[in-house]
Amino acid sequence: xxxxxxxxxxxxxxxxxxxxxxxxxxxxxxxxxxxxxxxxxxxxxxxxxxxxxxxxxxxxxxxxxxxxxxxxxxxxxxxxxxxxxxxxxxxxxxxxxxxxxxxxxxxxxxxxxxxxxxxxxxxxxxxxxxxxxxxxxxxxxxxxxxxxxxxxxx
Numbered sequence: 001x002x003x004x005x006x007x008x009x010x011x012x013x014x015x016x017x018x019x020x021x022x023x024x025x026x027x028x029x030x031x032x033x034x035x036x037x038x039x040x041x042x043x044x045x046x047x048x049x050x051x052x053x054x055x056x057x058x059x060x061x062x063x064x065x066x067x068x069x070x071x072x073x074x075x076x077x078x079x080x081x082x083x084x085x086x087x088x089x090x091x092x093x094x095x096x097x098x099x100x101x102x103x104x105x106x107x108x109x110x111x112x113x114x115x116x117x118x119x120x121x122x123x124x125x126x127x128x129x130x131x132x133x134x135x136x137x138x139x140x141x142x143x144x145x146x147x148x149x150x151x152x153x154x
Contacts, residue, residue: 029121029125030121033117033118037114038084038110039081039084039110042073043077043080043081043086044110044111044118045066046063046074046078046081046101047081047086047087047103047107047110047111048111049063049067050063050087050101050103050107051103051107051108055102056102056103056108057090057100057101057102057103058100058101059098059100059101060074060075060100060101063078081107084106085104085106085107086103086104086110087101087102087104087107088101088102088104089102
C-alpha cells in the first residue's frame with residue numbers, strides 16, 4: 001500500500017505549491033543578484049527591452065508587452081529608472097501626445113556590464129538539468145501558461 005502511494009503521481013495541489021516554492025526561490029536569487037547592481041530585476045528588464053529595440057526608444061505601453069508586470073507598474077519603473085539616469089523621456093516628433101522612453105549611455109552601460117554575469121547566473125540555476133530536461137520543462141511551463149487555466153478559473 002505504501003509502495004502504491006509512493007508511485008502515485010503528485011496531486012495538482014502538490015505541483016502548484018512546488019511551482020510557487022520555486023518562484024519564491026528563483027525570485028529571491030535574482031533579487032540578490034541585482035541588489036549589488038543598483039537596479040531591480042524588473043527595472044533591468046525595461047532596460048533590456050529598450051536596448052533590444054531598433055531605436056532604443058519605445059512608447060511606455062509597448063515596453064509593458066515584454067514584461068511580466070502590470071501596466072500601472074511600468075510608469076513607476078520608468079520613474080525610478082529616469083531618476084537614476086538610466087532612461088529619458090521624450091515626446092514623439094510624429095505624435096506629441098506619445099511619450100517615448102529612451103536608453104541613456106548610463107542605461108546602456110549597466111545592461112552591457114550585467115549581461116554576461118546574468119547569463120552565468122541563469123546557467124547556474126539550471127546547471128543540474130540536461131538540455132533535453134530544460135527543453136521539456138520549458139514546454140510544460142508554456143503548456144500550463146497557454147491554457148490560461150489560472151486566470152479563467154480563479
